[in-house]
Amino acid sequence: MIRIFLAAALACASLTPARAETCIASQYGVGDGYHGRPVACRGFGRFNTWATSPFTTAHKTRPCGSFVTITNLANGRSIRAQVTDRGPFHPGRCVDLGRAGANAIGMGGLARVRVE
Numbered sequence: 001m002i003r004i005f006l007a008a009a010l011a012c013a014s015l016t017p018a019r020a021e022t023c024i025a026s027q028y029g030v031g032d033g034y035h036g037r038p039v040a041c042r043g044f045g046r047f048n049t050w051a052t053s054p055f056t057t058a059h060k061t062r063p064c065g066s067f068v069t070i071t072n073l074a075n076g077r078s079i080r081a082q083v084t085d086r087g088p089f090h091p092g093r094c095v096d097l098g099r100a101g102a103n104a105i106g107m108g109g110l111a112r113v114r115v116e
Contacts, residue, residue, distance in 0.1 A: 023095070023113065023115070024094075024110055024111070024113070025070065025107065025111050025112075025115075026093050026095075026096050026109070027098070027099055027107060027109065028088070028096045028097070028098070029047060029099050035048065041064030041083065041085060043065075044065075044084040047085060047098070048098065050099060050100050054067070054082040055080070055097070055101035056084045056085070056097075057070065057081040057096065057101060058085035058095065059083045059086070059094065059115070060086060060087065064083055065082065067082050068080070068081055068095075068115050069115070069116045070113050073111075074112065075105070075106050077104070078105065079104050081097065081098075095113065
């Protein structure tokens with residue numbers, strides 16, 4: 001009986017959506033040496049800053065392979081990106097976007113975003 005309860009609780013917890021975050025996003029992969037390097041998430045090969053299908057992103061805690069919606073709060077433009085790497089490792093930032101994703105939401109360098 002306890003096993004059934006624990007299995008049900010774990011199943012429900014995994015279906016619970018992660019809460020939205022508002023933070024500063026940065027872009028990476030152009031001129032910083034990351035383009036072409038292996039990513040932290042196994043099975044995703046090497047980082048491609050120009051990837052558009054899907055857009056790629058780095059996040060510290062969201063599960064590898066999961067998809068997030070990133071909205072630029074300055075202009076309301078959004079993309080859906082797949083978590084393929086870990087980072088950013090800079091205080092106050094919660095997501096790093098590849099160049100293609102950053103361009104798609106009209107982000108130049110840094111931007112205040114909502115991640116859902």
